[in-house]
Amino acid sequence: MDFGIKGKTALVFGAGGGLGGAIARQLAAEGARVVVADIDADAAARTQEAVSKAGGSAMVMVWNIADLSLITQNIALIEREFGPVDILINNTGGPPPTSASGQAPDQWSRYFEEMVRSVIAVTDAVLPGMRRRGWGRVITSTSSGVVAPIPNLGISNALRLALVGWSKTLAREVGRDGVTANIVLPGRIATGRITFLDEQKAKREGRSVEEVSAESTASIPVGRYGSPDEYGAVVAFLASTQASYLTGSVVRIDGGLIPSI
Known part of the structure; x- marks a missing residue:
């Protein structure tokens, strides 16, 4: 099946990690030009190398997504090198294990900035172009904790759930412009x-x-x-032209782990 994204530009955050790297490889395999964004330059370079060896096209961008001051200049660089962003993969690291109670206010503020505000800010930067062109994909990777809260991941459960509400609301706002917004969540x-x-x-x-x-x-x-490649394959489908009627959804990639309907 041809996913119809050959020549599209995909910006993948956390692309030096297991999930982000798999997503980057799968999108590149479908012909997308992939921006491998990660705070770790060496990890990003390894993903770029894997993409290149497979015949794909990728560029490395060392980018701390929590630093909002980088957004304008980095988006401009992507547009010069690869063209405007058509596919945005919001994929951030998670906080350390914590209880829900007793966490210092600055801990909540720090991870809100890193995991929520940063995602919204980057999306706001690329969304106007997607809407003008009449095509775009905003895919946000969260956690199974947004459906069934995971013990001792109090900060993660709470903050990632905020992105679910945001994404669902966004989907209603941009659907008529040919832009979809979906949440993907990994199990184990x-x-x-x-x-x-x-x-x-x-x-x-x-x-x-x-x-x-x-x-x-x-x-x-x-x-x-599950394997990272299995996760990446589902994300690649959500980025496809075939998935144009799939928006506002929370897609579980969990091997059936989450017990709720």
């Missing part, structure tokens, strides 16, 4: 972030990482953690 996808969370849980509970991982795996109907 085998990335460094999941390894870290398993390690932290094992430490808190005085158990081995292997025991924690086995317990998590047993709760997943398909019986395994």
